[in-house]
Amino acid sequence: MKSRFYSFVLLALLACTTSTPTASVTPANTLAAPLPDSEPSLITAQAMVVSAHPEASRIGLEVLQKGGNAYDAAVAVQFALAVALPTAGNLGGGGFFLYRGNEGSIGALDFREMAPSAASRDMYLDKQGNVITDLSTAGHLASGVPGTVAGMITVHQKLGKLPWTELVQPAVELARRGVVLTSKEAAGLNRTRPDFIKYNPKHTPAYVRPDGDTRPWQASDTIRYPDLARTLERIRDKGWAGFYQGQTAKLIVAEMQRGGGIITEQDLLRYQPKWRAPLRGSYRGYDLIAMPPPSSGGVALLQMLQMLEPYDLRAAGWHSPLAVHYITEAERRVYADRATYLGDPDFGKVPVAQLTDPTYVKNRMSTLENNGRATPSSEVQAGAGLPVYESDQTTHYNIVDAMGNAVSCTTTLNGSYGSKVVVAGAGFLLNNEMDDFSVKAGAPNYYGLVGGTANAIEPGKRMLSSMTPTIVTQGGKLFMVVGTPGGSTIITSVLQTIIHVLDYGMTMQQAVSAPRLHHQWLPDQIDAEENALLPAARDTLQRRGYKINPRSAWGRVDAIRVLPDGHLEGGADPRGDDKAMGY
Structure with a gap:
C-alpha cells in the first residue's frame, strides 16, 4: 500500500508542475554588492585542519604530522575542543561525522543525542498545554543522552590508525595545563556566569572563579580543568566504559538526581551511534x-x-x-x-x-x-x-590529510554552554538538545524554528538538527x-x-x-x-x-x-x- 501511495504522490506532483523561469541577465547591476575583501587564505601543500580554536587545530595538526590520518586527527580535535571551547566543544553533547576516503568511499555517522527513556511528548508543557519557559533550554531536564564519546570511539574503531590513547592524551594534557582565554571566550564566560551559578548551586564549576571571587575573566587568563582531565583519563584508558559505565556514568546520574533530570544508567548503557x-x-x-x-x-x-x-x-x-x-x-x-x-x-x-x-x-x-x-x-x-x-551554539571542524582523506564534522551542545549544567566531579557541560524536538507543534524553539509531529518527543528518539x-x-x-x-x-x-x-x-x-x-x-x-x-x-x-x-x-x-x-x-x-x- 505504501509504494502505491508514493507512486500516486509523485504522479500528482508531475501533473501540477510548471516550468521554472530562468533569470534575466543584468550585466551592470548597480544594486549588487562588491565582492568582499578578506584576509588571504592559508594555502598548504599536503594537509590541513580548520577548527574553532587554535589549540584544537594545533593538536589535530600534530596528529597528522606524526603519521595519523584525518580520522585520528578528528578524534583528537574533538576532545581538544571539549577542553578549549566550552561554549560548544563537548563530551556531553553529540553531532554528525561525514567522511570521504581518498579512494572514494563515503560514510555518515550519527552520534546525535537521544531522548531519555523517561521522556514524554508533553514533558515541557503545563496543565493548560502551554510551553513552560526555559524548561527545555536550561537545567537538568533539558539534556538528552550524550553521544560524542561513543561517536569518536566508533570513528576510531572503523577508520583510525594511531592508538586511541595517543589521540585522547593531548586533551588530558591541555585540561591539566589549562587554556589561555581569548577575549571572546572571556566575554562568553562572564556573560554566562549567573547561569553557571544558578544551575550548579551545589558546586562551583571551573568556569566560575572559586571562593567567592567575582572578578570577571580577562583575555590571557588561564583556566585549568582538573575534574575534566580525570574524566578524559578514564575515556583514554577505558574507552566506552570510561564514560558510559563506571565512575563517569555514576557522576552523570548523580547530577541528574540532584537537579531533577531523567537520564539514567540504563539510558547511558543503551546509547549507540548509527552509521x-x-x-x-x-x-x-x-x-x-x-x-x-x-x-x-x-x-x-x-x-x-x-x-x-x-x-x-x-x-x-x-x-x-x-x-x-x-x-x-x-x-x-x-x-x-x-x-x-x-x-x-x-x-x-x-x-x-x-x-x-x-x-x-x-x-x-x-x-x-x-x-x-x-x-x-x-x-x-x-x-x-x-x-x-x-x-x-555548535562547532565544526574540517580535516584533509596528506593521503586525501577528508572529514567534515559538526558537534554541539545546542545553546551556548548547553544546559549550563556542569557534571559535579566530572567537569563537563551537559547539552540542552531536548529543545531541538518540537516541544509543542507550531511553537518556536530557541532558534525560532517551528516543527510538527514528525519531530515530537519520544523515548530513545533523536531530535531533528540543522x-x-x-x-x-x-x-x-x-x-x-x-x-x-x-x-x-x-x-x-x-x-x-x-x-x-x-x-x-x-x-x-x-x-x-x-x-x-x-x-x-x-x-x-x-x-x-x-x-x-x-x-x-x-x-x-x-x-x-x-x-x-x-x-x-x-x-x-x-x-x-x-x-x-x-x-x-x-x-x-x-x-x-x-x-x-x-x-
Missing part, C-alpha cells in the same frame, strides 16, 4: 555528499541548490535584490518543508527521496514571483501531497569540505559559502568571511549582517515586500578547498577564534 547512508546531490557540475536525517541539513541544502541551479546568480550580482529574491524564496520553501516532514528516521518514514525529487523541487519554485516580489510566508506551506508521519557537514567533489576528486555552527542559520550559511565559491568565484577565505543573509520561513524576515546589502538594495527589497532585520554576526564557517594544483586552501571564520593550520 547512515550519506545523501548525494549535484550543483553546476559538482557532486555533493551530505548528512541524512535526523539532520535536516543535507535534505534542505540539496533542495535549495536544486531550486537555485536554473538561475544565473553570478549575472544577477552578489547580494543584489534579484539574487537575494531567488535565494530567499528557496530558503522560505525549504524551511516550511523542514518544519513539517523531517525527524528521526528510526521513528517514522522521512520522505527524503520525495523531498529531493527534481519534479517536486521544481514544483515548489513554480509559484515564484518573476517581478522580484516577496511571497509572504503565510502563503507558503509545506509542499502538498507528501505524507506526514507520526512517530546558535547541522550540515558537507563534502563537495568534482570529477570524482575532492573539491571542498565545509560546515558551521549557528542553529537554524547553519543550512543557509553552508549554502552561501558554496555559492560564494561556485557562482561568484571567491577564494575560500572570502567565501567564509563574507557578510551573510538568512531566511527560515518563520519569522518572515531576512536577517542581515552588517554590510551584507547596499543601502539601495535594501530599500529595493523592502519595497518588494521583504522585511530586513539587521542582526549581529552569526555562524563560524570553516572550510577547505582543493586547488587545481592539489594544494589546500583554508577558510577560518573571523567571527570566532577559528584557525586553519597545515603543512
Whole structure:
C-alpha cells in the first residue's frame, strides 16, 4: 500500500508542475554588492585542519604530522575542543561525522543525542498545554543522552590508525595545563556566569572563579580543568566504559538526581551511534555528499541548490535584490518543508527521496514571483501531497590529510554552554538538545524554528538538527569540505559559502568571511549582517515586500578547498577564534 501511495504522490506532483523561469541577465547591476575583501587564505601543500580554536587545530595538526590520518586527527580535535571551547566543544553533547576516503568511499555517522527513556511528548508543557519557559533550554531536564564519546570511539574503531590513547592524551594534557582565554571566550564566560551559578548551586564549576571571587575573566587568563582531565583519563584508558559505565556514568546520574533530570544508567548503557547512508546531490557540475536525517541539513541544502541551479546568480550580482529574491524564496520553501516532514528516521518514514525529487523541487519554485516580489510566508506551506508521519551554539571542524582523506564534522551542545549544567566531579557541560524536538507543534524553539509531529518527543528518539557537514567533489576528486555552527542559520550559511565559491568565484577565505543573509520561513524576515546589502538594495527589497532585520554576526564557517594544483586552501571564520593550520 505504501509504494502505491508514493507512486500516486509523485504522479500528482508531475501533473501540477510548471516550468521554472530562468533569470534575466543584468550585466551592470548597480544594486549588487562588491565582492568582499578578506584576509588571504592559508594555502598548504599536503594537509590541513580548520577548527574553532587554535589549540584544537594545533593538536589535530600534530596528529597528522606524526603519521595519523584525518580520522585520528578528528578524534583528537574533538576532545581538544571539549577542553578549549566550552561554549560548544563537548563530551556531553553529540553531532554528525561525514567522511570521504581518498579512494572514494563515503560514510555518515550519527552520534546525535537521544531522548531519555523517561521522556514524554508533553514533558515541557503545563496543565493548560502551554510551553513552560526555559524548561527545555536550561537545567537538568533539558539534556538528552550524550553521544560524542561513543561517536569518536566508533570513528576510531572503523577508520583510525594511531592508538586511541595517543589521540585522547593531548586533551588530558591541555585540561591539566589549562587554556589561555581569548577575549571572546572571556566575554562568553562572564556573560554566562549567573547561569553557571544558578544551575550548579551545589558546586562551583571551573568556569566560575572559586571562593567567592567575582572578578570577571580577562583575555590571557588561564583556566585549568582538573575534574575534566580525570574524566578524559578514564575515556583514554577505558574507552566506552570510561564514560558510559563506571565512575563517569555514576557522576552523570548523580547530577541528574540532584537537579531533577531523567537520564539514567540504563539510558547511558543503551546509547549507540548509527552509521547512515550519506545523501548525494549535484550543483553546476559538482557532486555533493551530505548528512541524512535526523539532520535536516543535507535534505534542505540539496533542495535549495536544486531550486537555485536554473538561475544565473553570478549575472544577477552578489547580494543584489534579484539574487537575494531567488535565494530567499528557496530558503522560505525549504524551511516550511523542514518544519513539517523531517525527524528521526528510526521513528517514522522521512520522505527524503520525495523531498529531493527534481519534479517536486521544481514544483515548489513554480509559484515564484518573476517581478522580484516577496511571497509572504503565510502563503507558503509545506509542499502538498507528501505524507506526514507520526512517530546558535555548535562547532565544526574540517580535516584533509596528506593521503586525501577528508572529514567534515559538526558537534554541539545546542545553546551556548548547553544546559549550563556542569557534571559535579566530572567537569563537563551537559547539552540542552531536548529543545531541538518540537516541544509543542507550531511553537518556536530557541532558534525560532517551528516543527510538527514528525519531530515530537519520544523515548530513545533523536531530535531533528540543522547541522550540515558537507563534502563537495568534482570529477570524482575532492573539491571542498565545509560546515558551521549557528542553529537554524547553519543550512543557509553552508549554502552561501558554496555559492560564494561556485557562482561568484571567491577564494575560500572570502567565501567564509563574507557578510551573510538568512531566511527560515518563520519569522518572515531576512536577517542581515552588517554590510551584507547596499543601502539601495535594501530599500529595493523592502519595497518588494521583504522585511530586513539587521542582526549581529552569526555562524563560524570553516572550510577547505582543493586547488587545481592539489594544494589546500583554508577558510577560518573571523567571527570566532577559528584557525586553519597545515603543512
